[in-house]
Amino acid sequence: MSLTETDRPPVQPPATRRPVSGRRRWSGRTALVLLAFMVPAIVFVGIFTYYPLLSGIQMAFRNYNLNDLSDTSWVGLDNFRTLLDDQMFRGTVANSIVWVVGSLVPQFLIGFAMAMWLRRRFRFRGAYQALVFFPWAVSGFLIGILFRWMFNGEFGVVNDLLMKSHLIDTPVPWLADARYAMISVIIANVWYGVTFFAIMILAALQGVPEELYEAAAIDGAGKVRTLFSITIPSIRTTLALTVLLRVIWIFNSPELIFGMTGGGPANETHIVTSYMIQVTQEGDYGRASAMGVMVVFVLMLFAVFYLMAIRPRPSLPRRKGLA
Amino acid sequence: MIRSETLAGRIVRFGGLGICLIITVFPLYWILITSFKDPGTIFAYPLKYWPGTWSLENYRGLFDQSNFGVFVANSLIVSTVAAALATVVSLLSAYVLARFEFVSKGAVMGAFLVTQMIPGFIALGSLYILMTRLYLVDNRWGLVLVYVAMSIPLCTVMLRGFFENVPASLEEAAMVDGCSRLSALFRVLVPVMTPGIAASYIFNFVNCWNELFLSVTLLNSDSNKTIPAALNGFISSYNIDWGSMSAAAVLSIVPTMILFAVASRYIVEGLTAGAVKE
Numbered sequence: 393m394s395l396t397e398t399d400r401p402p403v404q405p406p407a408t409r410r411p412v413s414g415r416r417r418w419s420g421r422t423a424l425v426l427l428a429f430m431v432p433a434i435v436f437v438g439i440f441t442y443y444p445l446l447s448g449i450q451m452a453f454r455n456y457n458l459n460d461l462s463d464t465s466w467v468g469l470d471n472f473r474t475l476l477d478d479q480m481f482r483g484t485v486a487n488s489i490v491w492v493v494g495s496l497v498p499q500f501l502i503g504f505a506m507a508m509w510l511r512r513r514f515r516f517r518g519a520y521q522a523l524v525f526f527p528w529a530v531s532g533f534l535i536g537i538l539f540r541w542m543f544n545g546e547f548g549v550v551n552d553l554l555m556k557s558h559l560i561d562t563p564v565p566w567l568a569d570a571r572y573a574m575i576s577v578i579i580a581n582v583w584y585g586v587t588f589f590a591i592m593i594l595a596a597l598q599g600v601p602e603e604l605y606e607a608a609a610i611d612g613a614g615k616v617r618t619l620f621s622i623t624i625p626s627i628r629t630t631l632a633l634t635v636l637l638r639v640i641w642i643f644n645s646p647e648l649i650f651g652m653t654g655g656g657p658a659n660e661t662h663i664v665t666s667y668m669i670q671v672t673q674e675g676d677y678g679r680a681s682a683m684g685v686m687v688v689f690v691l692m693l694f695a696v697f698y699l700m701a702i703r704p705r706p707s708l709p710r711r712k713g714l715a
Numbered sequence: 716m717i718r719s720e721t722l723a724g725r726i727v728r729f730g731g732l733g734i735c736l737i738i739t740v741f742p743l744y745w746i747l748i749t750s751f752k753d754p755g756t757i758f759a760y761p762l763k764y765w766p767g768t769w770s771l772e773n774y775r776g777l778f779d780q781s782n783f784g785v786f787v788a789n790s791l792i793v794s795t796v797a798a799a800l801a802t803v804v805s806l807l808s809a810y811v812l813a814r815f816e817f818v819s820k821g822a823v824m825g826a827f828l829v830t831q832m833i834p835g836f837i838a839l840g841s842l843y844i845l846m847t848r849l850y851l852v853d854n855r856w857g858l859v860l861v862y863v864a865m866s867i868p869l870c871t872v873m874l875r876g877f878f879e880n881v882p883a884s885l886e887e888a889a890m891v892d893g894c895s896r897l898s899a900l901f902r903v904l905v906p907v908m909t910p911g912i913a914a915s916y917i918f919n920f921v922n923c924w925n926e927l928f929l930s931v932t933l934l935n936s937d938s939n940k941t942i943p944a945a946l947n948g949f950i951s952s953y954n955i956d957w958g959s960m961s962a963a964a965v966l967s968i969v970p971t972m973i974l975f976a977v978a979s980r981y982i983v984e985g986l987t988a989g990a991v992k993e
Contacts, residue, residue: 423873424812425896433867434823435806440864441830444845448838456840488897506735509728512720520732522976529975530968532923532942537950537964538742541749549745557787583738644834647927651950669836670926677840684837692762 451681458675471607473680481556481667481683488663490574492642494613495581500563502582508623511597532584536651543567543652546646557715567653570660577652577661589634593651596624596630639698640691677690737939750774750961757958764915774966777959782937783945787966789855790941797859798919801866802874802912808867809874810900812990816884835865836928843932853935861929866919877911878904897991917978921971942967 404626415708422596455467471683475481506524510517527535542549545565554560600623624631655662655670662670664687673682720728749757753770756763777783811819842861843852851857881904889899905912930944942949946967949960 393831423898426815426817429807430823431813432804436804436864437827437830437867440842440861441835441844442826444838444842445833448841451841467920502735505731509732512728520736520977524736526743526975527739528971529921529971531927531971532941533925533927534964534968535742535944537946537960538746541961542742542745544957547758547957549762585741586735587739588963610729613908628835650927650947654950665834669839672839672843672932676846680840681838688833688837695832705914707784 403453448681452685456678484662484667494578498582499585506590507593533645533651536648540652592634596627600626722821727759750965754958773958773962777962786945794923797862797923801863802916805870813875830868856911
């Protein structure tokens with residue numbers, strides 16, 4: 393590892409440095425010290441993150457079941473083939489799409505509205521933000537448990553409130569009935585994620601120059617026109633990147649489902665990642681690893697295509713806005 | 716002001732914000748009052764939106780009927796140690812990544828950022844086998860090592876930002892005065908960066924405290940389980956005892972909420988800590 397200094401005067405006497413292709417080189421001693429600083433981080437991440445990841449990839453191509461380790465031979469693409477033929481797995485793929493889209497769209501719309509409402513200063517705005525953003529500190533798993541209790545079919549507060557307001561006559565078994573279980577976990581996830589959007593969008597909105605709004609007002613632009621011609625184009629990049637991050641994150645967050653339904657009833661609320669964890673717990677590491685490989689591969693492909701799609705076209709006049 | 720607001724606009728805005736507030740806070744409120752209700756009144760109609768009598772019976776039951784005290788202690792030990800270790804290791808790597816240019820720097824940063832896109836549980840099986848080979852399954856210190864690795868990348872990126880707010884002349888002056896690089900880092904830079912380091916530590920702590928799948932997979936005996944691993948056992952039973960369950964949920968949520976409230980203040984301080992900026 394060759395270390396060169398960026399932009400500040402050297403600490404070592406000049407004699408110990410030699411120019412290397414235009415860059416100044418640190419003395420061997422300093423390089424060693426800096427290497428020693430990097431080593432612990434690299435060793436930890438290497439052993440406990442990258443080694444399992446890489447050995448997980450090779451496991452995806454083997455017959456590796458903890459319940460019977462007598463034959464761990466290479467099986468090529470068999471694990472992938474079994475999965476694609478597996479009705480259960482296909483169901484979790486469909487559920488994942490419903491889960492991601494169903495959570496993302498309401499999160500985006502409500503988060504956007506909240507950010508617009510919070511843009512204008514008012515008394516106690518700081519306190520309001522602190523209160524509303526508390527779900528951030530709580531794990532998805534515990535959020536799932538909170539909502540499992542509220543959506544309880546017999547003594548849940550959701551049924552009680554709906555019956556009191558005469559929207560339903562008899563209690564709905566939210567989490568026991570396949571028709572309502574997915575809607576219930578999505579409601580919980582929307583609740584959990586709205587504040588993330590609100591924070592990101594609010595931060596972006598505060599970077600939109602005031603003059604743009606003044607100019608729009610002078611030109612007689614109405615509220616809707618201002619929203620679509622000024623606000624949204626100005627924060628377009630933030631919106632697009634936030635959506636990408638959220639898609640990946642929602643797809644990869646089975647904790648809430650584990651806390652709320654455990655994938656039930658009859659696997660109706662399992663998404664790919666929660667099913668993957670269940671298969672791991674059952675001991676079929678080969679098949680679980682194959683799912684892991686597919687998840688990472690598909691999400692990477694998605695990210696690449698998405699980023700290509702949202703890249704600003706050079707032919708369009710670019711607005712000066714917040715990146 | 717952005718544009719003068721009509722009365723109707725005001726009503727919509729504050730009405731919307733009010734509804735959002737109620738909906739956001741309600742689940743927390745509900746689990747809190749459930750945990751303080753008399754166990755008999757939790758499962759009784761009509762549901763009470765304010766407990767008639769406040770009772771600590773659920774908390775007592777939780778500690779009597781399970782090893783919840785042990786789980787809390789385990790969570791505290793694992794999270795405190797892992798967060799501290801991760802912060803120190805990240806401090807060193809963040810310092811190098813903030814201050815120096817070197818050939819493999821981009822690769823290291825990239826490798827760290829990739830781990831943020833891939834969830835930690837994606838290679839659960841191979842991690843379990845690795846830990847078995849290292850004799851670290853069902854071992855709290857084994858979980859600590861895994862959590863340190865889990866926390867380092869994001870913590871490094873955060874601390875790197877804080878280092879960039881502190882001028883290099885600070886540690887260079889110390890080194891001219893005869894300090895070694897390590898002691899310059901800890902004696903001169905760390906005191907200046909305390910708010911940022913505290914915020915990073917709290918961030919790590921909360922993430923370790925909340926982590927579910929790694930702890931469920933790697934710990935199996937009651938004496939080693941952390942709170943999430945124990946809660947996972949509670950909700951797997953056919954009949955959940957919602958009285959003690961709500962008490963357990965409250966006890967695991969409240970510490971992280973307090974820490975986050977503290978940390979957000981530190982983060983603001985961290986951002987404005989550029990007092991020594993050149």
